[in-house]
Amino acid sequence: MSREKVVLAYSGGLDTSVILKWLDLKGYDVIAYVADLGQRDDFKAIEEKAYKSGAKEFYVVDLKDYFVRDFVFTAIKFNAVYEGRYLMGTSLARPVIAKGMVDIARKTGAKYIAHGATGKGNDQVRFELSAAALYPELKAIVPWRDPEFFNVIKGRKEAMDFAREHGIPIKATADKPWSSDENLMHISFEAGILEDPAMRPPKDMFELTTDPVDATNEPEQIEIEFEKGVPVKVNGKAYSPAELLKVVNALGSKHGIGRVDMVESRYVGMKSRGVYETPGATILMAAHRDLEGLTLDGSLINLKDTLMPRFSQLVYAGYWFTHEMECLRTFLEKTQEFVTGKVRLELYKGNVYYIGRESEYSLYDKLVVSMDDDLGAYNQTDATGFIKLHALPIKAHAKRLAKFGKNIIG
Numbered sequence: 001m002s003r004e005k006v007v008l009a010y011s012g013g014l015d016t017s018v019i020l021k022w023l024d025l026k027g028y029d030v031i032a033y034v035a036d037l038g039q040r041d042d043f044k045a046i047e048e049k050a051y052k053s054g055a056k057e058f059y060v061v062d063l064k065d066y067f068v069r070d071f072v073f074t075a076i077k078f079n080a081v082y083e084g085r086y087l088m089g090t091s092l093a094r095p096v097i098a099k100g101m102v103d104i105a106r107k108t109g110a111k112y113i114a115h116g117a118t119g120k121g122n123d124q125v126r127f128e129l130s131a132a133a134l135y136p137e138l139k140a141i142v143p144w145r146d147p148e149f150f151n152v153i154k155g156r157k158e159a160m161d162f163a164r165e166h167g168i169p170i171k172a173t174a175d176k177p178w179s180s181d182e183n184l185m186h187i188s189f190e191a192g193i194l195e196d197p198a199m200r201p202p203k204d205m206f207e208l209t210t211d212p213v214d215a216t217n218e219p220e221q222i223e224i225e226f227e228k229g230v231p232v233k234v235n236g237k238a239y240s241p242a243e244l245l246k247v248v249n250a251l252g253s254k255h256g257i258g259r260v261d262m263v264e265s266r267y268v269g270m271k272s273r274g275v276y277e278t279p280g281a282t283i284l285m286a287a288h289r290d291l292e293g294l295t296l297d298g299s300l301i302n303l304k305d306t307l308m309p310r311f312s313q314l315v316y317a318g319y320w321f322t323h324e325m326e327c328l329r330t331f332l333e334k335t336q337e338f339v340t341g342k343v344r345l346e347l348y349k350g351n352v353y354y355i356g357r358e359s360e361y362s363l364y365d366k367l368v369v370s371m372d373d374d375l376g377a378y379n380q381t382d383a384t385g386f387i388k389l390h391a392l393p394i395k396a397h398a399k400r401l402a403k404f405g406k407n408i409i410g
Contacts (some may be wrong), residue, residue, distance in 0.1 A: 101113050228340055
């Protein structure tokens with residue numbers, strides 16, 4: 001009887017290596033797949049480990065430009081944050097990984113996909129909803145939701161014992177007391193000692209950014225140029241999407257920009273604590289928002305700000321490949337039609353300061369707004385009628401209250 005093929009989203013870590021061998025022992029031909037999203041990994045070493053763990057095939061797919069262009073930059077165009085603080089570096093990466101997994105499944109004829117996400121987290125939802133949209137016939141094998149697996153592999157000790165028993169290479173040294181996930185947009189830390197939300201993260205945990213206290217005492221001025229909301233140049237030099245983010249990451253890292261420590265609401269219902277380093281995207285989003293202030297009218301900014309939380313909720317929960325998301329992205333592209341120009345920033349000890357912006361599509365009229373002689377560009381007496389009209393419903397409500405002996409609560 002032929003063995004079915006399964007595409008496993010593989011990282012080379014202990015969990016996915018154990019899962020790979022477990023799937024192999026269950027009778028599947030495992031195709032190990034790694035998405036290169038800019039993480040600092042040794043892909044050759046990961047490939048060797050995959051084969052030693054029982055993989056029949058191995059693929060590493062460079063998705064960096066796709067990730068940054070279609071996902072990171074889309075989020076930046078929406079100024080998207082989840083619960084006011086999280087720039088969603090992990091959330092944005094998961095549909096990219098899922099699409100790559102689906103593409104490999106089609107290429108190899110696999111009927112199954114598998115991943116190492118736990119039953120407590122968001123990633124299981126993100127992977128499987130994305131796969132459902134892109135390849136509805138695929139079935140997911142999720143060991144961390146299978147009692148046959150998690151009743152044996154209850155934790156790290158059991159996973160290491162399983163690895164030793166089956167010849168899976170493991171590190172001799174103990175891992176750090178937290179877990180991390182990295183891509184070109186950010187690195188995230190959670191679990192372990194971070195599960196106490198009152199505990200300050202240790203200084204040596206951070207990997208991408210200099211501690212703002214230790215950052216250089218010299219502020220640095222930079223210029224970001226956008227075309228239709230997309231960052232295209234840094235200090236006058238054009239880059240590909242992935243390279244541009246790398247350049248701005250380095251600037252943010254040097255100045256300690258982009259650290260976030262928060263308790264967030266997972267889509268599956270529980271609260272979790274996450275610590276994030278997102279240096280480049282923090283700078284790009286600040287610059288983009290500033291340019292929109294120059295090029296979008298106030299009502300459109302308000303509409304975007306109203307829709308942004310919904311966009312962020314969809315990203316966070318894994319609904320990227322949905323009709324609702326498609327509609328929001330279509331709206332978004334129209335809003336960015338005139339968001340072209342340059343923003344100058346100053347970076348200093350964890351902070352991003354705005355020092356100037358310009359655009360040929362600017363809505364700013366210096367003569368109209370001037371407090372000096374505007375040469376007739378604006379007739380201030382027009383404001384009298386404007387205020388009277390807007391006061392009509394306010395006065396009507398005040399009169400109604402007075403009729404019944406009530407007043408506006410002040």
